[in-house]
Amino acid sequence: MVNHFNEFANLCFERFGNRVKYWITFNNPWAHSKVWHSYDTQWRAKQKGLVGISLSGDWGEPVDITNQKDIEAAERYVQFYLGWFATPIFHGDYPQVMKDFVGRKSVQQGLGTSRLPTFSPQEKSYIKGTCDFLGIGHFTTRYITQKSNPSGRSSGSYFTDRDLAELVDPRWPDPGSEWLYSVPWGFRRLLNFVKAQYGNPMIYVTENGVSEKMLCTELCDDWRIQYYKDYINEMLKDPLTSHMEMVTEIVVPTVCTLSILLSAIFLMFLLRRRN
Incomplete structure (x- = not known):
């Protein structure tokens, strides 16, 4: 084929x-x-x-950002989803976390080799770099938490290999499709993940949109307009690759600036008192 x-x-x-x-x-x-x-x-x-x-690629956010297992589970969610094919194209091989988890599950199933194929050195070289731009289809986000799935002989699958559970926030706007919730900030985090993981490639958003919230006899597109507005606004924000980078690039300079201003005001106050 x-x-x-x-x-x-x-x-x-x-x-x-x-x-x-x-x-x-x-x-x-x-x-x-x-x-x-x-x-x-x-x-x-x-x-x-x-x-x-x-x-x-949907975004996976840790349920508890202070829980290392949830953080790792959220990383697996994205790597098993987008990274499954993006990582070989940009780096020449499957994500390491996929190789580890699928390999471990395969052993537990009693298989002699991993269910995840292995690239030869020639195949890795042939695949790596075969992308002038990356198209991304993105719609929604899930909260992710660690969950150990059974690994019996008949239970090995893409979903059980990941050892995680997907959750949604009941406060997220619900457009009527059971799988699609409006979570604009997840779009930005996915774009920043791609930038950090794959060397800031040229990106085209090839799929994005939302289902109709209700049946209408006339034009009633306010929900869809709001969805696009929120997602496009997230795409247009300054790029930040992580929570830690947000702290480094925004919080730290802001605190430093405020400290300098307060110091200057205090110094002026002392000088005036002396005069």
Whole structure:
């Protein structure tokens, strides 16, 4: 199938490449790198286009940001979701946490090898760097907590491998779809995660939106307008890669500035008293 898809992609490059300059191999993957290499070697020089991929990714926030196990579980949630395919493309291999957890679960199931495939050195080199831009489909966020899932012989799956539980905040606006809640700040944190993990790649938001909150006989789009407004505003904010960076870049300079001002005021007060 990889070769068939590559042939199809080359036909598209040949017929439309003089007009189309941005190509997304897959909206969610499974045969990407070969097409990138085909474009890079055969078409890029004369067509001057870019080839990327579009991956889905919801944000995972720790239930308790002071609990190390919840923090690690939230990291696994994102790595198993977005990192599953983004990390090989940018770094040449699956996320280490995936290799560790899937490998451990596979052993517990009595399997001789991990259910997660292993890349050869040649495959790692071939896959790494095959992305001129990253498309991201993002809709919502989950709170994540540590939860050990059973690992019997018949229970091994993507969901049980992660050892975590997904929760929602009942205060989050509910658009009517059981899986989609409006959590704009999660979008910003996902974008900052991508920036930190993958070297600040060019990003296109290829999917984002919300279902209709209620059936209407006439136009009633206030809910959708508000969703887009909130998410776009989060995207436009200054980038911060983490809570700690927020403390470093905002809180610390602010405290220092206030300290300097207070010191200056106190010094002026002393000088006036002496005079």
